[in-house]
Amino acid sequence: MKKNEVPQDKSNLESANFKELCYAVDENGEYTTELSTGWSPKTIALNNAIEALNERISASKQRVKDHKVSPLEYYMELHKMDLPILASYVGIWKWRVKRHFRPAVFKNLNNKTLQKYADVFDITIEELQRTDL
Amino acid sequence: MEIDFKHKQAAHCENGVVANLMTYNGFTVSEPMVFGIGSGLLFTYIPFLKVNHAPVVSYRAMPGIIFTRFATRVGIKIKREKFRNAQTAKARLDENLQRNNPVGLQVGVYNLPYFPDEYRFHFNAHNMVVYGKRDGIYLISDPVMETVTSLTEKELEKVRFAKGAFAPKGHIYYPTAFPKELHLEKAIVKGIKHTCRDMLAPVPVVGVKGIRKIAKLIRKWPKAKGTKIANHYLGQIVRMQEEIGTGGGGFRYIYAAFLQEAGKLLTNNQLLELSKEMTLIGDQWRDFAVEASRIYKNRSNSVAVDQYDHVATLLEDIANKEEVFFKKLKKAI
Numbered sequence A: 001m002k003k004n005e006v007p008q009d010k011s012n013l014e015s016a017n018f019k020e021l022c023y024a025v026d027e028n029g030e031y032t033t034e035l036s037t038g039w040s041p042k043t044i045a046l047n048n049a050i051e052a053l054n055e056r057i058s059a060s061k062q063r064v065k066d067h068k069v070s071p072l073e074y075y076m077e078l079h080k081m082d083l084p085i086l087a088s089y090v091g092i093w094k095w096r097v098k099r100h101f102r103p104a105v106f107k108n109l110n111n112k113t114l115q116k117y118a119d120v121f122d123i124t125i126e127e128l129q130r131t132d133l
Numbered sequence B: 001m002e003i004d005f006k007h008k009q010a011a012h013c014e015n016g017v018v019a020n021l022m023t024y025n026g027f028t029v030s031e032p033m034v035f036g037i038g039s040g041l042l043f044t045y046i047p048f049l050k051v052n053h054a055p056v057v058s059y060r061a062m063p064g065i066i067f068t069r070f071a072t073r074v075g076i077k078i079k080r081e082k083f084r085n086a087q088t089a090k091a092r093l094d095e096n097l098q099r100n101n102p103v104g105l106q107v108g109v110y111n112l113p114y115f116p117d118e119y120r121f122h123f124n125a126h127n128m129v130v131y132g133k134r135d136g137i138y139l140i141s142d143p144v145m146e147t148v149t150s151l152t153e154k155e156l157e158k159v160r161f162a163k164g165a166f167a168p169k170g171h172i173y174y175p176t177a178f179p180k181e182l183h184l185e186k187a188i189v190k191g192i193k194h195t196c197r198d199m200l201a202p203v204p205v206v207g208v209k210g211i212r213k214i215a216k217l218i219r220k221w222p223k224a225k226g227t228k229i230a231n232h233y234l235g236q237i238v239r240m241q242e243e244i245g246t247g248g249g250g251f252r253y254i255y256a257a258f259l260q261e262a263g264k265l266l267t268n269n270q271l272l273e274l275s276k277e278m279t280l281i282g283d284q285w286r287d288f289a290v291e292a293s294r295i296y297k298n299r300s301n302s303v304a305v306d307q308y309d310h311v312a313t314l315l316e317d318i319a320n321k322e323e324v325f326f327k328k329l330k331k332a333i
Helices: A040-065 A071-078 A083-090 A092-098 A105-108 A111-121 A124-131 B013-026 B031-037 B065-074 B088-099 B154-160 B186-197 B206-226 B227-242 B251-265 B267-299 B307-331
Strands: A020-025 A030-035 B041-050 B054-060 B076-082 B103-107 B126-134 B138-140 B149-152 B172-177
Touching: A020 B251, A030 B251, A040 A071, A040 B227, A040 B267, A071 A083, A071 A111, A071 A124, A083 A111, A083 B013, A092 A105, B013 B031, B013 B065, B013 B103, B013 B126, B013 B172, B013 B307, B031 B138, B031 B186, B031 B251, B041 B186, B054 B206, B065 B076, B065 B186, B076 B138, B076 B227, B076 B307, B088 B103, B088 B126, B088 B154, B088 B172, B103 B154, B138 B172, B149 B154, B172 B307, B186 B206, B186 B307, B206 B307, B227 B267, B227 B307, B251 B267, B267 B307
Parallel strands: none
Antiparallel strands: A020 A030, B041 B054, B076 B172, B103 B126, B103 B172, B126 B138, B138 B149
């Protein structure tokens, strides 16, 4: 990549006033660095990934409303987590977390366990229990 | 207290931290030099593991290992500590700052407030330097940022004790002993040999063979998983290749910069030629990203299967080029 070819496309970096460093070759064939504001191929990839995440979140929201899963699953998706990550944050085994996704099991959780989840998601127990998201 | 620490932006966080810490201690080493001596370049496909619901490929060596290799090869001693308890972790960090010792930290990205929202994923192998504390606020030099930043005690604790894969556990590290003079020549040879060995390894998921394996998978995905998932997977590969920290082209440009610097230092003209060749290979990786983005740009489900074959062919071509390249590099050193 030549120094003047370092892409300066519009990207999500702009909002945070953030530029990334790229390595490129100058006119004399010497390596140097140049700041880049972004590059379309990866901006598209990132946007697609975010869109896929949002789809997961809204699908989960619907499942909570239909009382198919507990709100835990929704908050997990909202925080871009998956089961292993959530399990390690609350310090509860994966199979137990998965069980807590069942509305019937979730209903009977004691306050101590609920508090653990609420702390991870940074909300109150009351908010965690609401199913009208 | 505030330590007089010179922040220099880098492409990749780990090399950047090492280069900045070395500069602070009076040894000027460039980022590509750290990357090359630490044998950072790699390609691996990690089967059975999924991140963000997609398969994982890596263009670099495991987190932390670049610094370890760099240190042993140039004769530096590093101290590393991990903690169970957030209080001891904080106390140990403060102690070091009190002694005017800037330390490297491993942190999780998800809770970093100065990162753009879109970039905050559960990724735990980010590195930064803490170089001071003023009124309970930690002064941070994050190598991927243009300037220095700061974090409150609570924010820093959160990122130091992020959970999930590669959980940092408050990991801090800093160099403790240095040689009188830095002799890079032998270290460079060792670093290059190691990279050649990795890239030509007779393991189906590593190096050149790993690239071929991914090419094969790309051909399979649209039929086996449907185009929607195939596109998601393809997007993930491009993100790993081009995301912040790679310097472009899946670290190939940084490596070319290293070969150029090494060639001058060792007065080895072959390395200078190979650096040019590596740049061209990097360009090919960029072309692959452009072609792949054409596929996943429209998220519809009607993508012709031969387009996937086309990008897979590009990858196979890269694999062939890299195989020849690393065989030549091995002989050149």
